[in-house]
Amino acid sequence: MSEYGDSEESQLGSRRNTTWGAQFFPDNGESSKTSDYKEFAMIHLDGETTLAHKDDDVIAIKKFATYDIEIIRKLMQIPHPNVVFCLDIISQSPNEILISQEPMITTLSQVLAAPMKFTEVQIATVCREVLQGLQFLKDNEIIHGKLNSQTVLLNYSPEVKIGGLWSCQRGNSYSDINNVGVLCMEMMEYGILTASQLTNKEPCLQKPGDWSPDLLDFVETTMISPEKSVEHVFLGRARGRGVLLPNVMLSLFSTQRNWCIFP
Secondary structure, X not given: OOOOOHHHHHHHHOOOOOEHHHHHXXXXXXXXXXXXXXXXEEEEEOEEEEEEEEOOEEEEEEEEEOOOHHHHHHXXXXXXXXXXXXXXXXXXXXXXXXXXXXXXXXXXXHHHHOOOOOOHHHHHHHHHHHHHHHXXXXXXXXXXXXXXXXXXXXXXXXXXXXXXXXXXXXXXXXXXXXXXXXXXXXXXOOOHHHHHHHHOOOOOOOOHHHOOHHHHHHHHHHHHOHHHHHHOHHHHHOXXXXXXXXXXXXXXXXXXXXXXEOO
16 A cells, blocks of 8 residues: 555646646647656645656646636746746646646755754855845746745755745735745754644744844844845855755655655
């Protein structure tokens, strides 16, 4: 029996050895340039994600409910290294779309769950990458709206990219940067959001004395003066993305249970 239970196993069994075009797209007359890719695994990242391949190429497939498909189409025309790139998109109904995108391996949340704490250099590196992606969205008058450790995705390169693009809205504000401060606190003290939800209070660091004044000031800046965050002195501690690789590799042990392989 699968670790997902009988019902999930039965559901997945009906999808094995199929192409995603045949599985996800009924005969709706709309073509897809990636419809002949074959599914081989399902993983939970920022929602259920199906991996599919054709020869040596791999894509990730996600189904979303959305009300502004044009934002996704716009992002397909202007790729950015810190935003997950959408390869193909197709409508299934007025409020439902299917997206194929470049595959990512893990979420920031899953990396933080691994038994290795982040250093300030690593925190600064993640924040730099995320802020670059957010600045790109803002420059294109797009608000993400649901930035959190589940929608920040990583791979073994290790690249850091913003996912969860189905939540994007039209707009031009610094509201997303407030959430970067929450990401920081989660990297500083993993589990802080769970404690906050249980007490119905705002996230609050339990051991602020463990961290430098620059990092603490950066967190405060994202909340009070988000427009100044991108130039904050703390980001000067960021290094090449390779500093994240040990934590990303270790996260394999915490994400492995979320995989289901199709034979």
